[in-house]
Amino acid sequence: MREFSWPARVYWEDTDGGGIVYYANYLRFLERSRTEWLRSLGFSQQALAREPGVLFAVVNVSVQYRRPARLDDELIVTCAPRADGSVCISFAQRILRAADAESLVSAEVKVACVDARTFRPTKLPEPLRAALQ
Amino acid sequence: MREFSWPARVYWEDTDGGGIVYYANYLRFLERSRTEWLRSLGFSQQALAREPGVLFAVVNVSVQYRRPARLDDELIVTCAPRADGSVCISFAQRILRAADAESLVSAEVKVACVDARTFRPTKLPEPLRAALQ
Amino acid sequence: MREFSWPARVYWEDTDGGGIVYYANYLRFLERSRTEWLRSLGFSQQALAREPGVLFAVVNVSVQYRRPARLDDELIVTCAPRADGSVCISFAQRILRAADAESLVSAEVKVACVDARTFRPTKLPEPLRAALQ
Amino acid sequence: MREFSWPARVYWEDTDGGGIVYYANYLRFLERSRTEWLRSLGFSQQALAREPGVLFAVVNVSVQYRRPARLDDELIVTCAPRADGSVCISFAQRILRAADAESLVSAEVKVACVDARTFRPTKLPEPLRAALQ
Numbered sequence: 201m202r203e204f205s206w207p208a209r210v211y212w213e214d215t216d217g218g219g220i221v222y223y224a225n226y227l228r229f230l231e232r233s234r235t236e237w238l239r240s241l242g243f244s245q246q247a248l249a250r251e252p253g254v255l256f257a258v259v260n261v262s263v264q265y266r267r268p269a270r271l272d273d274e275l276i277v278t279c280a281p282r283a284d285g286s287v288c289i290s291f292a293q294r295i296l297r298a299a300d301a302e303s304l305v306s307a308e309v310k311v312a313c314v315d316a317r318t319f320r321p322t323k324l325p326e327p328l329r330a331a332l333q
Numbered sequence: 334m335r336e337f338s339w340p341a342r343v344y345w346e347d348t349d350g351g352g353i354v355y356y357a358n359y360l361r362f363l364e365r366s367r368t369e370w371l372r373s374l375g376f377s378q379q380a381l382a383r384e385p386g387v388l389f390a391v392v393n394v395s396v397q398y399r400r401p402a403r404l405d406d407e408l409i410v411t412c413a414p415r416a417d418g419s420v421c422i423s424f425a426q427r428i429l430r431a432a433d434a435e436s437l438v439s440a441e442v443k444v445a446c447v448d449a450r451t452f453r454p455t456k457l458p459e460p461l462r463a464a465l466q
Numbered sequence: 467m468r469e470f471s472w473p474a475r476v477y478w479e480d481t482d483g484g485g486i487v488y489y490a491n492y493l494r495f496l497e498r499s500r501t502e503w504l505r506s507l508g509f510s511q512q513a514l515a516r517e518p519g520v521l522f523a524v525v526n527v528s529v530q531y532r533r534p535a536r537l538d539d540e541l542i543v544t545c546a547p548r549a550d551g552s553v554c555i556s557f558a559q560r561i562l563r564a565a566d567a568e569s570l571v572s573a574e575v576k577v578a579c580v581d582a583r584t585f586r587p588t589k590l591p592e593p594l595r596a597a598l599q
Numbered sequence: 600m601r602e603f604s605w606p607a608r609v610y611w612e613d614t615d616g617g618g619i620v621y622y623a624n625y626l627r628f629l630e631r632s633r634t635e636w637l638r639s640l641g642f643s644q645q646a647l648a649r650e651p652g653v654l655f656a657v658v659n660v661s662v663q664y665r666r667p668a669r670l671d672d673e674l675i676v677t678c679a680p681r682a683d684g685s686v687c688i689s690f691a692q693r694i695l696r697a698a699d700a701e702s703l704v705s706a707e708v709k710v711a712c713v714d715a716r717t718f719r720p721t722k723l724p725e726p727l728r729a730a731l732q
Binding site: 215216217218219220222224259270271315 | 346348350
C-alpha cells in the first residue's frame with residue numbers, strides 16, 4: 201500500500217514550556233493521519249461503530265523523537281498501513297517538517313479492530329481488508 | 334453552600350510555548366474541582382449516567398485570567414456551587430497559587446443536567462438538589 | 467473589520483467520554499482561528515516575540531455552548547477582531563457546523579499585548595493597530 | 600533503583616468518545632510520574648533549567664496498551680529509572696488500576712539530558728547521576 205500524507209500545523213495548544221511540541225501531542229498528529237487515511241478510503245469511524253459495530257484500539261506504539269517541531273511549523277504526517285493478521289493493522293508513520301522535509305518523528309503503531317460494545321478483538325471488516333491488499 | 338477546594342499541580346502537559354499554562358487548560362483544572370466536589374457528596378458521574386441516566390453539560394463559561402500559573406506550581410482550585418433553577422448548577426470558581434494564595438484565575442461556570450441519551454435538559458436528581466440547599 | 471473564517475475537523479483527541487467535544491477543547495479551535503487571522507495579515511507570532519518582543523495573553527473569555535460538536539464534524543471557526551484600547555484586541559467568535567451552518571458555540575475573547583519577557587501590558591505593534599482600523 | 604509510584608485520577612479531559620482514556624493521554628500520566636520521581640529526589644526541573652541549564656527531552660517511547668482506563672479510575676503510575684550512558688535515563692513504567700492492581704499499560708521511555716538553549720545532548724548533572732546509582 202502506498203504511503204498516505206496529511207498536513208498539520210503546530211499551534212500554541214501543541215507546545216509546552218520548553219518551546220517545542222509536547223511529546224504526547226505528536227500522537228495526536230499521528231492519529232489524525234490514520235483517521236484521514238481511513239476517510240480517504242471512504243470509511244467513517246462513526247459509521248463503522250454502528251455497522252458492523254467496530255472500533256479501532258491502539259495495541260502498541262513506538263515513537264522515535266529525532267528533532268523537535270516548533271510553533272507555526274507546517275508538518276507532513278504520513279502513514280503506510282499494512283494488514284497484520286486478520287484483526288490488526290500496523291502503520292509505519294513519519295512526521296516531517298514541510299519547509300525542508302526534515303524527518304522529526306518516526307513511529308510504528310499497531311491498532312486492533314474491536315467490538316464497539318465489548319472491546320473484544322474482532323476481524324477487520326471485509327471492505328477494509330480488501331482495501332489493504 | 335460552602336466553598337469546596339481541590340489541589341492541582343502544573344505539569345509540562347499543561348504549559349505552552351510561552352512558559353505558562355495554556356489558557357484552555359485552566360478549564361481542565363476547573364472541571365476536576367467540580368468533579369471532586371460531586372464525588373465528595375457521594376455522587377459518581379458514571380453511576381448517574383446509568384441511573385437515573387443523566388450527564389452534566391456545560392452551558393456557559395466566563396473566565397478572568399489575572400496572573401499566569403507556571404510549571405511546578407501547586408494550585409488550589411475552588412468551587413462554590415448553587416442551584417440555578419431546577420435543571421442547572423452555577424459554580425463560582427477560583428484558581429489560587431498555593432504558595433502565596435495569590436488569585437490567578439476566577440470563573441463562573443453554568444452546567445445543565447441533561448438526559449444521557451438525548452442530551453435534552455432534565456431536572457437535577459433529587460438527592461443532588463437536596464445537597465445543594 | 468470583516469469576519470475571518472478558518473476550518474477545523476473534530477478528531478478523537480477532541481472528544482470526551484460523553485461522545486462530544488470536551489468543553490475546554492473548543493478554546494483550542496478558537497485560538498487556531500485567531501492565530502490564522504494574524505497569519506492572514508502577515509504577522510508571525512514567533513517573529514513578533516523576537517521583534518518588537520511581544521506576546522498575546524488572554525485576559526478573559528466568555529463562551530456559550532449551544533449544541534455539541536461530534537467526532538468527524540467539520541467546523542467553521544470565525545473571529546471578528548476589534549481594537550479594545552491601545553493594548554487589547556477583542557474577538558467575537560463563533561463555531562459553526564460546516565454541514566448545515568448550525569451555530570454550536572459563540573465566544574468573546576479579549577487578549578492583551580504583553581512584553582515577551584516581563585508579561586507586562588504594552589501597546590499593540592503599530593502595523594497591527596493599522597490593520598485593525 | 601527501586602520503583603517509584605505516583606497516583607493519578609482519570610477525569611473527563613483524559614477520555615475520548617470511545618469512553619476510555621485517549622491513547623496519547625497515558626503519556627501525560629507517565630510524564631507526571633517521572634517528574635514526581637525527580638521531585639522526590641529533590642530536583643526541580645525549573646531550577647535545573649537555570650543551573651546547570653539543562654532540560655530533559657524524550658528520545659523514544661514504546662507503549663503497550665493492555666486494558667483501557669475509564670472515567671473515575673484511580674491509577675498507580677510507576678517508574679523504574681536507570682542510567683543509560685552518561686547522557687540518558689531509561690524508565691520502565693507501568694500504569695495500574697488502583698482498585699485491583701490490574702496492569703493497564705506498560706512503557707519504556709528514554710530521555711536525554713540536553714542543553715536548555717541549544718537542545719544539544721549533555722551529561723546528566725552529577726548529583727542526579729549519583730542518585731541513579
